[in-house]
Amino acid sequence: NKMLSSEMWIHILAIALFCCGSADSRKVRGISSSYKRFYREKKSFLCIDGSKLIPFEQVNDDYCDCADGSDEPGTSACPHGRFYCTNLGFRPHYIPSSRVNDGICDCCDASDEYNSHARCQNTCWNLGQRERAYVEGQMRTLDEGLRLKQQLIEEGVLLWREKQAQLRELQQVAEDLQIKLEEHRRKKREADRFKEQTLRALKGGDGGKSFHLKNKTLGGILICLFCNPYSISLDEVKAEVVPVHDEERHLGDDEAMVLTTTESAKTNRTLTCVLAHLLNTNKKFTVQGIKKVSFCWVLICDLQKKLAIDYGTDWEFxxxxxxxxxxxxxxxxxxxxxxxxxxxxxxxxxxxxxxxxxxxxxxxxxxxxxxxxxxxxxxxxxxxxxxxxxxxxxxxxxxxxxxxxxxxxxxxxxxxxxxxxxxxxxxxxxxxx
Known part of the structure; x- marks a missing residue:
């Protein structure tokens, strides 16, 4: 009985070894965990695309039976097949099944060269360490970048408000300058009317001492002083007016006083006062006013153009x-x-x-x-x-x-x-x- 028992145990062990070896030889390779349910050993295998039903022993037999190559995930038999590299410790990925057992290590866990002369080392852990270090560095960069971004968002909001305030201020300045310019133009029109009326009144002749401009290019316009709405100083009169018959002589203080005294001007109806420098100042003010208004509108347009740009949801750019x-x-x-x-x-x-x-x-x-x-x-x-x-x-x-x-x-x-x-x-x- 003891002898019988020993023979029986030897027979059982042989069957077990045969079964294990057979199972290992038919091991389904090159599939991911999500596809393992399709490869549970049974009598038949249905191609994943549903096109064909084949005996299960034909899976990974190095002959392509399924059009989608799903029966040969672990061999290079199917031209469009894919082999799944598990790559524990690193990133899993697929390779074309044509690379299986071609003598070149494509999977870092060497699983694609299970039956070739290649001696592949498992490098997944080292690659994984580098990958983890890279990801950690990226995350640190991201954290620091987000912190800096928040600062720039806050600065952007303040800068946006500042530029909006500048725009409102410039618009107000432009409006004020425009009002002043229009008022000055109105006064100038009135002064021009006074000038025309005075010239018509003085056409009758020159009954007294006459004067004219030293520099006629400044305007050359004669205006009766008592008709002029502006005031003029002694120094200004002496600088701009000379006697008609003696251009080399300068006016004295008394003569200049006569020209600037309203009552004297009224008694001497033929007195002609030349106020070209005031008219020139008038002209300068008009030109400068127009320039200032124009400059303001250039700045306004520039600001409006800048503020019209999309700088992000929080003005971060x-x-x-x-x-x-x-x-x-x-x-x-x-x-x-x-x-x-x-x-x-x-x-x-x-x-x-x-x-x-x-x-x-x-x-x-x-x-x-x-x-x-x-x-x-x-x-x-x-x-x-x-x-x-x-x-x-x-x-x-x-x-x-x-x-x-x-x-x-x-x-x-x-x-x-x-x-x-x-x-x-x-x-x-x-x-x-």
Whole structure:
């Protein structure tokens, strides 16, 4: 009985070893955990696309039976098949099944070369460490970028309010200047009417001592002093008026007093007073007033144009307006002035426009991710130069790279904290770590 029992145990062990070996030889490789339910060992296997039902022993038999290649996930038999690298400790991914057992290690866990001469080392842990360090660095950058972004948002709100206040102040100044200018024009029209009336009254002749302007280019207009609505000092009269018959002689104080005394002017109806310098001052005030009003409106228009730009939901990009950022690439110096223009300058000093501010590109996920600059200088192949600026998250604001993937079409990488988003999708480190 003891002998019988020993033989029986040997037989059972042999069957077990055969079964284990058979199961291992038919092990389904190259599938993810989400697809394992399709590969539970049974009598038959249904192709995942539902096109064919085959015996289960034909799975991974190195012959392609399913059109979608699902019966050969662990071999290179199917031209469109995929092999799943589990890569514990790193990121899992798929490779074309044609790379299975080709002597080249494509999976960091070496699972794709289970039956080849290649001696692959499992490098997933080291790669995972680097990946984790990278992700941690990215998260630190994101945290710092978001902190700086909040500061820039607060500064942007204050700057927006300040510019709005400047706009209101300029508009008020322009309105006040316009009122003053209109009032001055009204007074000048009245003075012109007085002048015309006086000249008509004096056409009868010159019954007394006459005077005229020293510098006739100042106006050459004669006005009776007592008709003039403005006042004039002795020094001003002496500086501007001389006797008609003796141009080299200067007026004395008494003579100047006569010309500036209203009662004397009234008694001497032929007295002619020349007030060209006042008229000239009148003219200067009008010109200066117009210049001031015009200058105010130029500033107002400039401010309105700047405030019309979309600086983000919280005005976080407002601080970029008026700033410029440079980057030297080989023999060229590139200058990006956000919301304004982009230029390229060669070492020879030739400067070319690569585009003027156009709009936000408005991609689907983030409206403030790309800037479009258009209508740069003409390209020799036709059309004009243009640039797309992609904004990336960083702890400092700087122009990072410039490329020209196609002729006269440029792309730039512009790093700034305001491009940081509260939720950053991490590059996946496998959950099975």
């Amino acid at each position: 407002l601080f970029l307006n008026g700033q410029c950022y440079k980057l030297k690439v080989y023999e060229y110096m590139y200058t990006l002035c956000p919301f304004n223009h982009i230029t390229q300058k060669s070492t020879a000093g030739t400067e070319v426009s690569l585009g003027l501010w156009g709009m936000w590109a408005e991609p689907a996920k983030n409206r403030y991710n790309q800037m479009i600059y258009e209508n740069g200088e003409p390209c020799w192949q036709g059309g004009s130069r243009s640039t797309t600026v992609t904004l990336t998250c960083g702890t400092e604001t700087a122009l990072r790279s410039v490329k020209e993937p196609s002729k006269c079409q440029y792309i730039m990488d512009f790093q700034t904290p305001v491009a940081c988003q509260p939720v950053l999708k991490q590059r996946g480190v496998h959950s099975e770590l």
